Amino acid sequence: MKPYDDNHLDKDLRSLRDFKLSEQETSESFQAIQTRVRKDKNREKVRFYFSKTMAAFSTVIVLLVVGWFLYDVLSPEFQQATPQSASNMMDGIELEISLEKKTYSLDEEFIATVKITNHNDTERVVYVPTPIDVEDTISAVMVEKKEQLLWRILPPHSNEALPNIQGRSFYDYVKVTLAVNETIEQKFYWNKELIDQASQQTINTGQGEYLISTLILLDEITSQEDYYEPEKQLISKLEFTVNYGKKQKDVFSKDDCPDTDDPCINAVTANHAVRVFSGTSVLEIENENGQIRMTHGDFFGEIDEYLDTLEVTSNGDIMLDYINKVPEHLEVYFLDKDLERMEEVSLTKNTFNAPNKSGTYMFEIYGKYDNGTVHHYLEVKVK
Amino acid sequence: MDLEKQIKELYEQHHHEIFSYIFIMIGDWQQARDLMQDTFVKAFMNHDRFRGDASPKTWLYQIARNVSIDYLRKKKPVAYYLDYYSPILSKQPTPDEVLQKKENVEYLYLALFKLKKGYRDVIVLRKVNEFSIKETASILNWKESRVKTMLHRGLEALRKELVKEGYTNETV
CATH class of the missing domain: 1.10.10.10 (Winged helix-like DNA-binding domain superfamily/Winged helix DNA-binding domain)
Structure with a gap:
């Protein structure tokens, strides 16, 4: 083992900032900045005079048009239900991704469409970074949950063979050819599952803000290397939202759980969703005094007072939606009237099945998180 | 104070630390120099938008950070995104120049x-x-x-x- 001195860690970190340009580099950079600022200022003046003249004519027209569209376009319903698309272009290749709308409910089918257009007057080849165990597609498409380490590469929606896909090239890349002025299109399907980066487990995902992005490479790849760092990459991305649909009432949202120390979970069935109650929690919490271990969430009196009852059909799926924190490990127990554990319930991903017989049942959901443990409780009514 | 003087003053006060910050973030000496220039050009082209609720130094760092992020996104978006997910997946090359210096x-x-x-x-x-x-x-x-x-x-x-x-x- 090589020694380092923890007491000197701060000092060593500070010394990292002492990279300095030489006097010549400093002087050259200053000249370059001055020249660029002067040029940009001149350009800005020209643009200003031109835009002033144009603005007078265009204002009248714009006001008329804007007034006409304003009511429809600004209404949230319109935006949520309107098709969304984003595209970018490089070297005459255009990459577009589109969704049917901005907001999806959990039980709706999610399909994204990717289009690639070759605007050049010559045939072009593009490359798609694709792991060896993933199906060949015209573009890499990834969904990620915003501000959480959850993501997934999407498979194609159908197995239709596209003649433009020329098979594998180097580096697990798929080679795709585009004829002159050709546009190709492929649909991608998301089953609402994501991979948790920390545990590498697949989980069913729930409500939240998401990002979908698509990527192709325009480099000519001609040799095999251990690691290839692309130069020309084209990415298009869109934001979208998933909610519980009509069953969304009094549940946790991301805004309710801004503190990343305390985990929030919703329980979701086909027709209903409720908050899962957090009971005794032993968590490492960061505050002004540093890192401390806190026990909280103990309840007094009857636990029923704290719980919303989740309605579910016989043997129906109950999905646990992790709002702000994915547990490292989770166990679900069926409890008796005295809240004693009866038996462990089988959990697949983050979903378990309700009992067969009608009645009201209590479950304990014991979660181990990176900062401690929480005993969550859920009451379920089987109809 | 005219623009030339403002540029000179701000540049003299902060160019070393802004350069150093960008260099640590991206690990490429030449590119860090270019991005440092971009930072100061952007600062001067947008100085009328500086609201004054942060210090000029903090504001410069905000611009430097955005300029560096834009560069990393354009240069290697795959690695950049994966870097957000996991350091294990990221194959960010070792910046040799840093080690030499x-x-x-x-x-x-x-x-x-x-x-x-x-x-x-x-x-x-x-x-x-x-x-x-x-x-x-x-x-x-x-x-x-x-x-x-x-x-x-x-x-x-x-x-x-x-x-x-x-x-x-x-x-x-």
Whole structure:
């Protein structure tokens, strides 16, 4: 083992900032900045005079048009239900991704469409970074949950063979050819599952803000290397939202759980969703005094007072939606009237099945998180 | 004060630290020089938008950070995105120039580059550039509580990374 001195860690970190340009580099950079600022200022003046003249004519027209569209376009319903698309272009290749709308409910089918257009007057080849165990597609498409380490590469929606896909090239890349002025299109399907980066487990995902992005490479790849760092990459991305649909009432949202120390979970069935109650929690919490271990969430009196009852059909799926924190490990127990554990319930991903017989049942959901443990409780009514 | 004088004054006061900050973030000397120039050009082209609710220095760092992020996104979006998910997946190359210039603290630089991007961001601003929690929160556009939490976890991760690399905490 090589020694380092923890007491000197701060000092060593500070010394990292002492990279300095030489006097010549400093002087050259200053000249370059001055020249660029002067040029940009001149350009800005020209643009200003031109835009002033144009603005007078265009204002009248714009006001008329804007007034006409304003009511429809600004209404949230319109935006949520309107098709969304984003595209970018490089070297005459255009990459577009589109969704049917901005907001999806959990039980709706999610399909994204990717289009690639070759605007050049010559045939072009593009490359798609694709792991060896993933199906060949015209573009890499990834969904990620915003501000959480959850993501997934999407498979194609159908197995239709596209003649433009020329098979594998180097580096697990798929080679795709585009004829002159050709546009190709492929649909991608998301089953609402994501991979948790920390545990590498697949989980069913729930409500939240998401990002979908698509990527192709325009480099000519001609040799095999251990690691290839692309130069020309084209990415298009869109934001979208998933909610519980009509069953969304009094549940946790991301805004309710801004503190990343305390985990929030919703329980979701086909027709209903409720908050899962957090009971005794032993968590490492960061505050002004540093890192401390806190026990909280103990309840007094009857636990029923704290719980919303989740309605579910016989043997129906109950999905646990992790709002702000994915547990490292989770166990679900069926409890008796005295809240004693009866038996462990089988959990697949983050979903378990309700009992067969009608009645009201209590479950304990014991979660181990990176900062401690929480005993969550859920009451379920089987109809 | 005319624009030329303002440029000179701001540049003389801050160009070394802005360059150093960008260099630590991207690990490429020449590119860091270009991005430092971009930072000052952007600052002057947009100086009328500077609201004054942060210091000019903090504002410059905000621009420098955005310029660096834009560069990394354009240059290697795959690695950039994966870097957000996991340092294990990221194949960010070792910036050799850093090692040549700072042999005595190369272990720290290498360990920093293996951390999640969020941890690296907050450690560089708080511990390398010695910004206050408030200033760091302003530059990163985070809440102050998040800065504290991320710094604590980031330093823990840094220490673990040092141990993983074969370093042990001993007074030398």
